[in-house]
Amino acid sequence: MSIFIDRTDRVLVQGITGGEGSFWTKHMMELGTQVVVGVTPGKEGQSVEGVPVYHTIRRAVAIKPANAAMLFVPPRFTKDAVFEALDAGIKKIVTIADGIPLQDAIQIRKAAISCGARVVGGNTSGVISPGLAMMGMFPYWIERVYTPGRIGVMTRSGSLTNEVTAMVVRAGFGVSSLIGVGGDPVPGTRFAEMLPDYQADTETDAVVIIGELGGTMEEEVADAMLSGVFKKPVVAFLGGRTAPAGKRMGHAGAIVTGGKGSVKDKIEAFEKAGALVADRPRMVGDLLAKIMEAR
Amino acid sequence: MKLFEYQAKDAFAERGIPVPKRRVCETVSQAVEAVAEMGLPCAVKSQVLRGGRGKAGLVKLVKSSAEAHDYAEALLTGPLGAAHGVKKVLVEEAVDIARELYLSITVDPQAATALILACADGGVEIEELARTAPEKIIREKVDIDTGLLPFQARNIAYALGFDADGVKKFVPLLESLWAVFRAKDAELVEINPLFVTGSGALVAGDGKLVIDDNSAFRQGGAEPSREYFDSDVAYEAAVEGIPYLQFDGDISLMCAGAGLTTVVYDLVNYEGGSVANYLEFGGPNYKKAVRAMELCLVNDPKVILIVTFGTIARADIMADGIAEAIAKLKPRCPIVACIRGTGEEKAVETLKAVGLEPLFDTEEAVRKAVALAKASTEDKTSTRSGGRS
Numbered sequence: 001m002s003i004f005i006d007r008t009d010r011v012l013v014q015g016i017t018g019g020e021g022s023f024w025t026k027h028m029m030e031l032g033t034q035v036v037v038g039v040t041p042g043k044e045g046q047s048v049e050g051v052p053v054y055h056t057i058r059r060a061v062a063i064k065p066a067n068a069a070m071l072f073v074p075p076r077f078t079k080d081a082v083f084e085a086l087d088a089g090i091k092k093i094v095t096i097a098d099g100i101p102l103q104d105a106i107q108i109r110k111a112a113i114s115c116g117a118r119v120v121g122g123n124t125s126g127v128i129s130p131g132l133a134m135m136g137m138f139p140y141w142i143e144r145v146y147t148p149g150r151i152g153v154m155t156r157s158g159s160l161t162n163e164v165t166a167m168v169v170r171a172g173f174g175v176s177s178l179i180g181v182g183g184d185p186v187p188g189t190r191f192a193e194m195l196p197d198y199q200a201d202t203e204t205d206a207v208v209i210i211g212e213l214g215g216t217m218e219e220e221v222a223d224a225m226l227s228g229v230f231k232k233p234v235v236a237f238l239g240g241r242t243a244p245a246g247k248r249m250g251h252a253g254a255i256v257t258g259g260k261g262s263v264k265d266k267i268e269a270f271e272k273a274g275a276l277v278a279d280r281p282r283m284v285g286d287l288l289a290k291i292m293e294a295r
Numbered sequence: 296m297k298l299f300e301y302q303a304k305d306a307f308a309e310r311g312i313p314v315p316k317r318r319v320c321e322t323v324s325q326a327v328e329a330v331a332e333m334g335l336p337c338a339v340k341s342q343v344l345r346g347g348r349g350k351a352g353l354v355k356l357v358k359s360s361a362e363a364h365d366y367a368e369a370l371l372t373g374p375l376g377a378a379h380g381v382k383k384v385l386v387e388e389a390v391d392i393a394r395e396l397y398l399s400i401t402v403d404p405q406a407a408t409a410l411i412l413a414c415a416d417g418g419v420e421i422e423e424l425a426r427t428a429p430e431k432i433i434r435e436k437v438d439i440d441t442g443l444l445p446f447q448a449r450n451i452a453y454a455l456g457f458d459a460d461g462v463k464k465f466v467p468l469l470e471s472l473w474a475v476f477r478a479k480d481a482e483l484v485e486i487n488p489l490f491v492t493g494s495g496a497l498v499a500g501d502g503k504l505v506i507d508d509n510s511a512f513r514q515g516g517a518e519p520s521r522e523y524f525d526s527d528v529a530y531e532a533a534v535e536g537i538p539y540l541q542f543d544g545d546i547s548l549m550c551a552g553a554g555l556t557t558v559v560y561d562l563v564n565y566e567g568g569s570v571a572n573y574l575e576f577g578g579p580n581y582k583k584a585v586r587a588m589e590l591c592l593v594n595d596p597k598v599i600l601i602v603t604f605g606t607i608a609r610a611d612i613m614a615d616g617i618a619e620a621i622a623k624l625k626p627r628c629p630i631v632a633c634i635r636g637t638g639e640e641k642a643v644e645t646l647k648a649v650g651l652e653p654l655f656d657t658e659e660a661v662r663k664a665v666a667l668a669k670a671s672t673e674d675k676t677s678t679r680s681g682g683r684s
Contacts, residue, residue, distance in 0.1 A: 075509060076512055098579075099509045101480060102482055102507040102509060102510065103402070103439060103480055103507070106404075106407050106408065106439050107407075110408070139606045139636065142636070155554075156554065157552065157555065158606060159552020159555035159556075159577060159603070160552065160554030161554075162555075162604040162605075162635070162636060163604050183553055183554065186402060186404040187404070190404075212554060212557060213557075215404060239558040239561065240560075241561050242560065242561045242564040243560070243561075249540070249553070249560070249573070250552075250553025250554065250575050254553065254557060257483075258412075258421050258425060259421065259426055260425070280658060281558065281657060
């Protein structure tokens with residue numbers, strides 16, 4: 001069993017005719033993902049990798065039912081595209097857009113919650129269960145990162161995911177399901193909201209959290225551990241430990257505001273909850289080895 | 296983008312929030328004129344984006360025209376102003392202050408709402424309040440689509456201790472602040488302090504307005520302007536759309552991927568090195584290696600440290616750019632490169648062809664860069680002839 005996406009999901013791709021849309025549609029299918037239909041307004045009648053394209057989601061799903069939507073749509077049109085997917089009753093949505101307006105992101109998350117849907121992203125590479133399926137853009141062919149295995153990974157950063165996951169694999173492990181929640185201040189889905197899925201997943205033994213300064217998502221994971229919602233071992237790696245106060249470090253969400261979001265606070269919360277915190281990427285592999293040996 | 300106080304107050308005034316009578320001045324003579332217009336005493340406030348202006352001596356209540364003249368001169372032409380990059384001052388009428396409050400609107404990412412914060416003790420930074428007296432902070436979540444409802448404004452007004460007359464003034468002020476928050480696509484609007492005058496009127500003593508950069512396209516496409524940045528190179532990077540932070544150390548980071556660049560920054564600090572600049576040329580900028588290196592070289596770094604692990608930002612294309620940058624810019628300092636990800640085999644060939652020794656481990660690359668920077672400090676002459684590593 002995998003989390004969020006497997007080979008039974010029927011994926012619709014919004015923005016399928018664009019450069020990124022067509023490139024990653026090809027790779028999603030090559031990995032085994034069922035991409036059934038595409039949407040780009042004005043491009044109905046075309047096809048991409050054998051996938052038919054329609055003007056609107058309403059027209060697309062009338063002919064090719066889909067239960068998941070993958071968005072390759074620019075940030076300024078992302079709110080519209082997410083709402084179009086929600087309107088069609090789609091409950092699994094992934095958006096890679098980097099640069100979604102903040103107040104749009106609030107509206108997107110609110111709408112997803114009220115529809116009982118899950119929007120992952122923006123500013124993410126997406127979701128992958130190596131060897132099975134993906135929604136997003138992961139170079140799954142790089143074996144020293146995307147090796148199937150029994151470690152769950154959740155992350156706020158694409159580049160750091162490659163860096164840290166390579167250390168997981170180097171230590172002799174592999175990845176069950178990887179969820180990129182994204183680097184924005186208001187991600188559609190938060191770390192802690194995925195924990196019940198990882199808890200229930202019989203193919204995940206432990207979870208690696210790749211976080212950074214800013215926001216409170218890491219603290220929410222610690223809370224879920226303390227309250228018993230999540231009982232599997234957690235190894236956390238956090239970027240921005242030495243970041244100067246008040247500076248935005250790369251990601252829009254990577255900033256300490258209103259006295260909240262320092263890495264120091266996050267480490268404290270994790271340690272109190274019994275998670276292991278790695279100082280350096282390499283330590284993630286070492287700590288996992290220690291945990292798994294003890295089990 | 297964080298706006299200057301005078302710009303925030305203009306935006307407040309447009310929506311009907313009471314602000315003191317004021318004038319923005321760029322020269323000492325303008326300031327002296329403005330002081331005469333406002334009457335004495337009055338406030339002279341340097342327009343800088345940093346917080347804690349009071350403690351830094353960058354705002355002052357002046358009591359005579361001689362004092363006003365000398366202070367405006369210190370800020371606009373003297374070393375005090377120069378040290379903080381002061382280009383403009385705001386001359387403002389004095390307010391008869393009875394109470395100071397705190398009021399702001401931001402977002403609550405978890406609840407997916409807007410969030411109003413208020414406190415009866417104004418004039419203190421909210422970070423300070425959150426630490427010392429969190430129970431004093433009044434919070435009200437506001438649905439971003441429904442908007443601020445009058446009962447929510449009343450909840451806050453009564454919690455702040457206003458009487459019936461005060462509530463009548465506070466509710467419309469908060470409604471106006473809400474309008475600014477929505478209309479400007481703000482990350483944060485803040486009035487701190489919000490003055491209650493001796494006669495019970497409300498006046499915005501300070502103003503902070505941070506506009507979401509991702510909304511710039513629908514906010515009149517405000518181009519970045521030099522005055523918002525602390526160095527020329529930071530400004531040039533912003534124009535280019537390249538995330539950049541200025542520091543004053545030895546090692547220029549020219550990395551791809553926001554999360555990875557932040558971790559490289561940490562690792563350099565762990566290893567006892569120092570960062571000259573944080574530059575991230577991943578994402579949409581991965582073909583801009585030449586421009587990125589040009590920006591790094593402005594800092595005359597002891598080492599340029601390149602670390603990437605890209606997907607869409609393909610390693611081979613970044614390596615081509617780096618080779619072109621080296622040929623074009625002929626950097627004298629050593630370059631440490633650790634480029635992995637899509638197309639890395641070809642990238643390695645490209646880097647070797649221009650005399651680099653590509654590494655594959657981030658921590659090893661950081662250690663090497665720190666060692667080279669230290670060696671360069673110990674023996675400056677050897678860097679000139681030492682070539683690249």
